[in-house]
Amino acid sequence: MRVLNLVTTPRSRFYRQQVEALTGHGVEETTLAVPGHHEYGESDNGRTVFDYARFLPTVLRHAAGNYDLVHANYGLTAPHAVLQARLPVVVSLWGSDLAGRYGQVSRLATRFADAVVVMSEAMADDLGRDCHVVPHGVDLDMFRPEPTGAARDRLGWRDDARYVLFPYPQGRAVKNYPRADRVVDAARDRVDGDLVLQSVQGVDHEDMATYFNAADVLLLTSRREGSPNVVKEALACNLPVVSTDVGDVRERVAGVTASRVSDDDDELADGVVEAVGVDGAPDGRAAARTVGRERCTERLLDVYRSVLDAA
Structure with a gap:
């Protein structure tokens, strides 16, 4: 062909x-x-x-x-x-x-x-x-789970903090970093220890798996999306996802532990609090296999x- x-x-x-x-x-x-x-x-x-x-x-x-x-x-x-x-x-x-x-x-x-x-x-x-x-x-061989501690060691992240990953540069307007900052700020007083909002810029695609495995939750506050690969890649690494209701995110995270879709800031903050405090084995990779x-x-x-x- x-x-x-x-x-x-x-x-x-x-x-x-x-x-x-x-x-x-x-x-x-x-x-x-x-x-x-x-x-x-x-x-x-x-x-x-x-x-x-x-x-x-x-x-x-x-x-x-x-x-x-x-x-x-x-x-x-x-x-x-x-x-x-x-x-x-x-x-x-x-x-x-x-x-x-x-x-x-x-x-x-x-x-x-x-x-x-x-x-x-x-x-x-x-x-x-x-x-x-x-x-x-999503490339399931590139994006796969690994121990959180090992991923944090490579990035120099603290073991005693909770990390909310915003997977884009702060300046991309459509991704709406200011909203992510507001959501994390609203969640901060309800989480034991430091809650860090970590944005990403200038990172090679193959290195993003380390960030997904080092973080506690992915936060997506985009104004619009089609089918964001960062969500599928995060799920493949068993990272919970909290997101605005854009593209196919609701379908992708359906039934995934500690993942939430909402257009309400308070509910997004609730989702972050739940995700960073969740106990039990994560299960996002099973959902990622369908894509x-x-x-x-x-x-x-x-x-x-x-x-x-x-x-």
Whole structure:
């Protein structure tokens, strides 16, 4: 199977992992990225309408080659995919491309796609058409439980404190660090010992497992998400999760000990207090297995096959 991938940036960690996993299953791919400046993890700063316009001839030229389908990864590449008439089209929406400022572009383009992949049932409901729900998978070999003490030793964290992990830089507005700070402050007087809110910046992805294993709870206060991998990765390390009701987090943490989803600050603080004081064996890894990378890769391959069978 030969796939022409369209992306806004090939540096996306999720995208690189997807390509690696599909290549392991025999998929041959070529990646085309929208020209112009783009900082991964930020808004589409620096890009102009002209950049997207001059991307179209490149897509049309490659689509005339020896490919089986076009996969538009992120909604802003979907118009380019559907404007070529030769190959079947799969469009993947990642979250901000549906809920963000350019959501209408994604909605319009997906009407002409052969299949649409979204990260969560909530996104499918929002889009209002038949979709395949295939979240980004988590690497269960990279993210696995280890003793808390060993992880804290590597990070230089204290053994006598409780750590609430905010898994993003403080400055990313959509992740809403000020709310996390308020929630932890509200919980602080109800916890024995020091309660530390620990943000993360400049950490290599493979090192995040150490942070998950060193912390007592993951706190997510995002304003919007699709299917946040930090939640799945934390669960794979048996770290409880307390989160705002965004994306598919409620589905991911259903039934997981000491994990909670709420849009109320007091309830989020209650969740933090419960998580740092919980007794008994954690059980998040069992929930994470349902979104392991291998399983999610197979589901995406099934989407490809269904599109090709219908062509």
